[in-house]
Amino acid sequence: MSAEPVPLPESATRALQGVTTATVTTVLLKKGLRNVWLRGALPLAPGQPRLVGRAFTLRFVPAREDLATPASWASPISTRAAIEAMPPGCIAVVGAMGVTDAGIFGDILCARMKRRGVAGLVTDGVVRDLAGVLGTGLPVWCQGTAAPPSVAGLTFVGWQEPVGCGGVAVFPNDVIVVDQDGAVLIPAALLDEVVAASVEQERLEEWIMGEVAAGAELPGLYPPNEENKARYEAWVRSREVPSPARGRAPG
Incomplete structure (x- = not known):
């Protein structure tokens, strides 16, 4: 059928x-x-x-x-x-x-x-x-x-x-x-979880590419160790929080 x-x-x-x-x-x-x-x-x-x-x-x-x-x-x-x-x-x-x-x-x-x-x-x-x-x-x-x-x-x-x-x-x-x-x-059946994980993987690799462009070595970066995971998470938070100028109410 x-x-x-x-x-x-x-x-x-x-x-x-x-x-x-x-x-x-x-x-x-x-x-x-x-x-x-x-x-x-x-x-x-x-x-x-x-x-x-x-x-x-x-x-x-x-x-x-x-x-x-x-x-x-x-x-x-x-x-x-x-x-x-x-x-x-x-x-x-x-x-x-x-x-x-x-x-x-x-x-x-x-x-x-x-x-x-x-x-x-x-x-x-x-x-x-x-x-x-x-x-x-x-x-x-x-x-x-x-x-x-x-x-x-x-x-x-x-x-x-x-x-x-x-x-x-x-x-x-x-x-x-x-x-x-x-x-x-x-x-x-796996669509939703694969979408979420794939978007996150792309974002992580974007950060890693930036680090490579800045001269970082690969061991501990790709895949990231605990130190670099913390740095990556801080980078993600910095992108999600609006700047004071954008967040300020019009006067």
């Missing part, structure tokens, strides 16, 4: 847009989750923005000649039908079994996704019609390109069900963060 899409809270979206995938993987590692980076899902073009969205999953299995045919594109269970079910703001996560000689989507499908407000496409497979796909403006993370269509090597079987993508188990409505380092999954 396919899962209904769930909107991502705007507060979580705003917070994670300021967090790198490197930070997210570190936070998840501290929580015991090591297998969260989708292997092979790399930016198709340089300069793609960092995106955050709920996973809308699509699943391919190996091609079977009686099912993987051009006629299947008109089936009720098709990539075309799946795209029409995608909500605005989602990130399409396509489990393509790492197949790199059959393009799962081309320019027309990507153009329709862009038109529907889909934030981006992430797959461990490849796309086709490269110039056209780039022309749609849809950000894509994948393993590259191939001219043959999907049915040359894959059979599409459904959407909004658990998939394997890049060796990672992705469930519908998990949260995906993508940037120039690739794609990372945040389990839906």
Whole structure:
């Protein structure tokens, strides 16, 4: 049974847009989750923005000649039908079994996704019609390109069900963060605590970078020892307390 899409809270979206995938993987590692980076899902073009969205999953299995045919594109269970079910703001996560000689989507499908407000496409497979796909403006993370269509090597079987993508188990409505380092999954049930820890980690690393720029040595700084933790906490407090000039009531 396919899962209904769930909107991502705007507060979580705003917070994670300021967090790198490197930070997210570190936070998840501290929580015991090591297998969260989708292997092979790399930016198709340089300069793609960092995106955050709920996973809308699509699943391919190996091609079977009686099912993987051009006629299947008109089936009720098709990539075309799946795209029409995608909500605005989602990130399409396509489990393509790492197949790199059959393009799962081309320019027309990507153009329709862009038109529907889909934030981006992430797959461990490849796309086709490269110039056209780039022309749609849809950000894509994948393993590259191939001219043959999907049915040359894959059979599409459904959407909004658990998939394997890049060796990672992705469930519908998990949260995906993508940037120039690739794609990372945040389990839906851990969203709130991962957001809070990731924002804090980014703030800590901002302070550490300032210390490094000032000539500080790394031992005891990264990670911080007790002395540097106290200095960091004082720095945080100084940023949170308004200055007397800003806090003074108008006279």
